[in-house]
Amino acid sequence: MNALQQLVADYLSDNPGESYSSIARRGGLPRQTVWAIAKRESSRQTPHPDTIDGLARGMNMPEARVRAAAGMAAGYPGAVSSTISSERGQLIAEALNELDEERLEILARRARFLLAEQRDEQGDS
Structure with a gap:
């Protein structure tokens, strides 16, 4: 499981009743996009900035946190997030x-x- 998948999984486990659909709805994203980010075997690309923004809105967390997880998932750990x-x-x-x-x-x-x-x-x- 990569860092972005872990972030989504942690959010869902910490928020009973939440789902890919509820994240997608709040974030203005297709449900399939959220599902793919959470379940896709591996991705060496970071999601589009609009997708990162939507995930952050959907999970009610700072965009910087989602962006850092996406970068780490793609193999580009940031200086702050990795240290x-x-x-x-x-x-x-x-x-x-x-x-x-x-x-x-x-x-x-x-x-x-x-x-x-x-x-x-x-x-x-």
Whole structure:
């Protein structure tokens, strides 16, 4: 199972009552397209950007997350998606793509504070 197939499978298992049809309907995609992405044996091509956008809408998740899974499935792991494997790390990466400028600045300030605090603690040891 490739990364995009796993993303769809995880979404369906985490959301009882959902189906390829419901994802397709919300995403404005043909049901057959969603099914093929989820079940096709292997694909070395990433889906069309409109399809990635539709999948993201259909599964109510950031487009960047679907795009990263599609790239990994096609054998093109992105720098962020391949190095950040924890759920927290992925959440932070998604925030970079989804938050507005004001919230990004708040996140950056908090990160600077936490890094400085950690450096101080390590210096005291």
